[in-house]
């Protein structure tokens with residue numbers, strides 16, 4: 001190992017954060033090998049998270065597939081001409097949430113397109129007929145319904161948000177999310193995957209994350225790898241997330257998601273992100289973000305390589321549903337929980353269910369959640385903040 005490698009990793013292991021300048025050395029001639037990166041990353045994970053790996057038992061509620069934007073890799077978005085319905089009704093939302101509750105789920109994940117009423121008059125009219133001016137107003141209404149009428153906790157993931165919109169959702173969402181995806185300006189230039197997606201401008205997304213921090217909202221974000229960004233640009237995005245977390249302490253988890261090409265999209269012929277690139281990014285993210293941040297790889301997009309990602313320092317598998325498909329990646333089925341538990345255990349790690357908000361935001365602290373969210377979170381969990389009943393809740397269900 002060359003001296004720069006030794007210095008970088010021993011510095012990271014010493015728990016004193018690497019500087020931005022040092023961080024970029026991971027994309028250079030002095031970069032440690034993948035084995036060395038993983039060894040340092042898993043050691044940091046163990047220091048901060050012990051040998052527990054979590055997942056969130058959830059239902060996926062695609063409130064609307066309509067979207068004002070066009071991303072080059074997306075099969076989620078639909079137009080009024082192709083969508084089976086413009087929006088899910090409140091009754092449909094509650095039906096999915098209560099069905100998930102019966103199966104032991106605790107998260108109602110709301111994922112939807114970006115501000116469709118700004119592009120489609122049909123969407124605007126649908127909302128207006130029901131007394132809502134915007135999709136985000138309607139989202140707040142159905143989140144409150146789920147809070148009031150089920151034992152599930154909403155987690156809204158509706159795209160970019162203003163301070164007012166975040167504040168309106170906050171009483172009914174113990175956490176919210178927005179993937180940063182990338183900080184690369186190249187991706188929204190001509191021919192890039194975000195050319196026709198103004199909401200994917202990094203500045204706009206970082207501003208939403210910053211506002212969430214100012215409001216004290218536990219927040220999920222992450223990066224999408226393999227859409228044309230470089231390794232250095234990935235480091236830049238991870239550092240941007242690190243800076244926001246340092247400022248506000250609200251980044252409750254960071255997802256490292258791999259791009260998969262989908263038919264009938266502008267990027268149908270693009271090459272999928274390789275598992276080697278995903279592994280490198282996960283390990284570097286753990287080293288740069290430190291031992292305490294929750295780091296996730298979605299298990300349905302990497303089913304061949306669970307063991308390697310665990311060895312690269314993740315401590316979470318994200319949302320897994322016994323009921324609904326992954327509407328963003330419909331071709332990728334969720335793992336059976338028994339299989340995920342077994343393969344996690346084979347690496348000497350223990351799988352536990354968690355809420356959409358991580359324990360550090362409600363166990364022994366009242367600094368983050370409203371009284372009603374706090375009470376519900378405590379009622380659903382054990383003394384450590386994991387879902388009551390543990391993996392036994394799901395025994396025999398998959």
Ligand code: SF4
Nearest residue numbers: 067069070071074077
């Ligand atoms: S990825 Fe999101 S913002 Fe982009 S087109 Fe699809 S739904 Fe819209």
